[in-house]
Structure formats: structure tokens, C-alpha cells
Amino acid sequence: MPTRTLRITNDTLAGDPFGQELTVEQLVEAGARVAARKPFQNRHVPGQTDTIVVLRHQGNVFEFYRTPEKDLLQDASVTNFQPAYGQRLKRRLQKAHRASRQSIDKVRIGDTERANYVSVTFQQGCLSAVHVEPYVD
Template sequence: MLTVLLLSSSAKALTAASVYAALLLGATTASGDTGADERKQTTQRPRSTPAQAKPLAAPNSTAKVVRLTNDSLAGQPFGSEPTVTELLHAGGTVVTRKPFHNLHEAGQVDTILLLRHRGNLFEFYRAPEKDLLRDASITNFETAYGQRLRARMTAAHRPAAGTTERVRIGDTERANYVSVTYNSGRLSAVHVEPYVD
């Protein structure tokens, strides 16, 4: 049974490869290539299919990438971290609430809270005893926490004027990360990825 299945799969692959080669030959002949070119193409390996193709590079793939290790900055990028209560009192809005079964306490259901404040997004893990920041994307630095973040980033790294850089700041344990994007030498976005167990 297994042999029949393998032979069937091999036959399908061979048929697909033959059809692909025939299409390549037809396209080559139609474009006016010589027979020598056709023989050369049939001996070459066929191109990968779109499913196997590598993903396209990001638009700023030419940006310089800098990697830093800084335990203090990666562990506490805001200095004093904004809380759910502070963000809500300052005009933040809850985008979504999702229940999440606590992995350490049987029967306890906690909440994943996505909160937006002045264009910035925060994700918190809310348990009865505490709120833990899981993720933050900051693009508006006019807030108090944004200004603290900018000051700490400026102290850690100064890109050259007019350059586009991406800075990845991690701690020595590789648990907490902060990704920073500079456009034309100016801070434009910060993505905070703290470790949450």
C-alpha cells in the first residue's frame, strides 16, 4: 500500500515537472530562442513555485541594523512603566478583552487587554494580583511615558543624521527586547517586547 502511494506521488511530481518544462520550452520557442537555448533550459533545474519563493524584503530593508545589549533599557524602557489605570484615566480606550486560562493556577481565567492611548497600543496580561505589560507599540512621543522613552533611547543610541536605522536592544538573558526605528536620524517608532511567563 505504501509503495503504491509513493509511486503515485512520484508520478504526479514527474508529470508536474514535465508540464512545467513543456511550458518553459513553449515560452522559449515563442520568444525566438534557438534550439541550443532550449536544451540548456531543460537541463537546468526549474524555478521554485510561488509557495516556495522567499518572502519579499521589507520596504526599509536597506536600513542599517544595530544590536545592543542593555539590561536596564530592555527591562524597563519607560523607566516608570505606564499602568492600565493611568492610561485609562488619561483618555485611553480598551480595544479588546480576551479571556486567557492561567497556565499556573488551575481554573483561573485572566484577561489579555489591548488598550489604545493617543495612537499608541499597549497589550497587558491582567491577573487578579497584577497587570503585566506584554507588548507596546509607540509612535506618539508627546505623552509623559513617550518623552521618558525618547530620553532613554537617546541616551542609549544616537544615529547619524539623515540615516535610517533599526536598533534591537536586548538584555543579557535574551528575554526582554526593545526594537527602535529611526528615520532620517529621528526616533519614529518603538516596539517594546517584555518577557511575560
């Protein structure tokens, strides 16, 4: 049976799927562990070295671009929806699934500028995986 994919535009979900911005500190406080750190030369600030940080938390993986001012989520793969951020994500994305009256396997949510994307996978109507791809310059 072919995979059925629904593509929708939703600036709110694509731009902020977790309902609030996640930070490295929040995830570490919740029990995440740092899996990798890599220095990265900032393209916009001469002489500034930022850091790419990969975190693992209860089967979920997050990649952040860390500057002295801010943590910027670059990528997230969520398959465990038990943590608080997973519960928020699940509640917000279930609405996207219900918006479709047809049986679908995947939802690809993008914003109007086609910069931020959230890919959602359902198995037998239940949320099973989310891949968050925010735009980071």
C-alpha cells in the same frame, strides 16, 4: 540604501524602557480606551482566569496580561511620543542612538538573558517608532 541595524545589550532599557512600569489604570486615566478584552486561562493557577487587555492611546497600542495581582505589559507599539510615557521612552532611547557614531535606522535592544526586547526605528536621525516586547511567562 540598505537598512542599518545596531544590536545592543542593555538590561535596563530592555527590561524597563518606559522608566517606570505602566499599568492599565494609568493609561486609562491618561485617556486610553480599551479596544479589546479576552479571557485567558492562567497556566500556573488552576481555575484562575486572567484577561488580555488591548488599549489604544493617541495612536499607541498596548497589550497587557492582567492578573488579580498585577498588570503585565506583553506588547507595546509607540509612534506618538507626546504623552508623558512617550517622553520618558524617547529620552531613554535617544541615548541608545547617540551611543552609535554611525548613522543607523534601527536599534534592537535586548537584555543579557535574551528575554526582553525593544526595537527602535529612526527616520533621518529622529525617533519614529518603538516596539516593546517584554518577556511574560
